[in-house]
């Protein structure tokens with residue numbers, strides 16, 4: 001049964017009440033000679049099939065799709081995974097972009113209208129796109145008790161650290177032609193992250209002491225937290241743990257430090273000295289969305305003690321998720337399910353400066 005009209009311009013896309021459809025023939029898939037029921041919306045007259053509501057619609061290599069998503073979180077670069085799965089790397093890239101969009105919808109729609117009832121640790125994970133002249137931060141927030149990663153935002157940065165005279169010249173030349181990244185990008189990214197995590201939160205639902213946020217001593221965090229409390233009206237207590245403190249289980253930043261480690265360990269594009277680095281920040285964002293689903297919903301919280309996932313401990317899932325289930329039901333974009341910058345992530349509107357203005361965003365070939 002079609003749950004709603006898939007046409008984004010039809011009123012029954014958002015509101016499935018009184019959604020009326022009629023059977024409208026069927027179509028035959030040539031690859032395996034299977035027949036699928038088709039329907040027509042009585043309101044907008046758009047024709048669609050039952051495949052429209054499946055996560056692997058329009059995929060030729062739908063058999064490989066869940067495996068591509070699994071491999072993307074387990075270490076190999078795209079070409080390496082492609083050789084194992086016998087897929088061209090451009091096919092993998094399309095599968096990952098689709099999986100990343102589905103992951104954003106899966107993660108944030110589960111968080112919708114939920115209260116974060118645990119202290120949260122925040123941190124910036126550093127990586128780069130295209131070349132080391134274009135570093136960026138993925139700002140992460142993880143729950144202290146469940147280790148659930150509540151969300152991420154991105155902040156493009158200026159290259160810093162030790163550079164030769166030639167490298168400094170190159171940086172100046174790039175900044176002249178492409179512009180300099182916003183010096184307050186980390187502050188902006190972190191405020192966006194706090195908005196994302198604590199949106200819709202009712203103050204009375206949290207501890208009487210207010211929200212509890214832990215971070216290291218990064219100078220951009222206190223102004224970001226102040227801006228968040230001023231605009232949201234929430235009370236928030238900020239606890240600082242020095243970055244030099246031992247990174248053990250007793251460290252309040254442990255869950256977010258572990259997320260950093262897993263991200264660098266499991267995703268080839270973030271590994272040090274790799275040739276599999278991200279060519280576009282948008283690609284890194286799509287893979288980070290898949291990482292969120294893998295870390296929160298698929299993987300056991302602790303590897304040596306297989307058991308509940310982070311999502312189960314955060315009260316957001318009852319059982320672990322398998323990639324096969326993840327791709328079964330297609331999720332449709334609704335602005336209220338994708339808060340703040342994640343709407344831009346979904347439509348692939350994050351630009352890599354060096355590629356200029358001509359960059360592909362995610363457009364729909366049909367209305368759905």
Ligand SMILES: [Zn+2]
Nearest residue numbers: 005010041044
């Ligand atoms: Zn319709």
